[in-house]
Amino acid sequence: MTLHFGILFALLCAFATNLAFLYKHRGAAVAAKVDVRHPVASAVALFRSPWFAIGMLVAFGAWVFHVAALAMAPMSVVQVVLAGGLVLLAVMADRMFGFHLGLRQWLGLGAMAVGLALIAITQPAMHGSHSSYSLDAITAFEGGLLALGGLLIAGPRVMGAREEHHGLALGAAAGVLFGVSDVAIKAITGVVGMDGLFGIVTPWTLVAVIASIAAFYASARGLQDGEAVPVIAITGTAANVSCIAGGIIVFGDPMPGTAIGIAIQAFAFVLVVLAAALTPAPVRAARVAPAAA
Template identity: 65%
Template sequence: MSLNLGILLALVCAIATQLGFLYKHKGANEAPTVDIRHPFRTAKQLYACKWFAIGMAIAAGAWIFHVAALKFAPLSVVQAVLSTGVVILAVMAERIFGFKVGLRQWVGVAMTALGLVLLVITLPATHGAHSAYSLAGMIAFEGAMLAIGAVLIGGKRFGVPDHHHGIMLGAAAGVLFGVSDIAIKALTGLSGIGAIAGSPWLAVTIMASVIAFYASARGMQQGEAVPVIAATSTAANVSCILGGIIVFGDPMPSDTVGICVQAFAFVLVVVAAILTPPPVRAAAAASHA
């Protein structure tokens, strides 16, 4: 019963998350350029945009459903449901918000969704909420993900072309949201407000979420809705799946077929991320030149 409830909560979260992202994208593009040197002024300007504020309100509701889902179901199961978000995103973007979703983007979304689904269904079944974790694994994983997020945010410093920066910021936000989700999963295993308030993982959750907020908003200003949001969702999903294995000990496939399918799934996700967004953004840039 609790597992089914966790799945239902995760489904509601998946829908609300993508809807919130689309509203935030609309609002972010009406706001002044995000300037991390002035974080409070930037946040005020973003929230002053009606659509961004609506998106954040929806995202807050989605976050509550996500935390609840993690309380009742294993991380890998929750991510399996959330992985449907990239398909939900493309449908809502085109049918509700009027974004143009081209064939190349639909192919990228389909490849991403297939890769994520293959990735999660090949994970062996786990029972219970599965909140126990390895402290060493937690520290190593969260530290590595924070470093990856920092590299993605600083992409321009490494000579990455401007038309790639939006997608990199989106991916950075996704990685950092993954860091936050892993920390939240650890917190769900604690009992009592005092234990949660005194846990270092609460600080990690807040720090990663704040940085992800600014990275996501800036990425939305620099890239198209579907590629940037899909990059965020995919990076968050992959980060959480890896975190489930490394930190919480979610089992991996023990047979050759399962391992090969997972490897193919990762290739699908990576190829979709590399090939799909840049041509779309490059074409958009050319049309504005």
């Protein structure tokens, strides 16, 4: 029953997360550019936009659902459910926010749906929340993700990439950093389960806070520099891949026990990657007058 509640909270999180991103994009688009040299002024400028503030409020609700899901279900299961948020993103962007999605994007949605279904079917039965971890494994994993996130933030500008690619790189960096935070939060839920609320006093709380702050700025600037749907999609994909890998590497979530099951899951992940490549094609929102908004 606990696992079922965890999946329900993950579904609610997927809906709220993508709704929050779309609201934040609308607000960030009219705010001053995020400047890492002036973090406080940048944050104030973002929150002065009502749409961005609403998006952050919705995002906080999504975070509460996510923490609840991580406390009740294995991380890999939660992230597979959240990966379905790409479907929700496209539907909401098309129906609620005036984005046009072409055949390529809908094919991506179909590939995502099939991939997620195959992953769910081949997922071994799991009991409990799978919150125990090896200190060496989580330290190495989190350190590697932090390094990757920093490389994605600095890389495009250092290598002179085109401006439109900056937003995608920042979106990917934000997703990786959200993954760092989620893995840390999963570890905290295990410590709290053993030690009570005093378990919050752990180095992983600091890691989660730092990664979340960095992801906040990377995501906001990515939404300003890039197209909404591609940036949001790459952010979600990077976060999901990071967390699914974390569930297996850090928390020991099981993989299929047969060669056929492993092959099907490998094919399913290929479909998910294909969907991520198809869906974030350049799409633009319909122009909405400020008064109408």
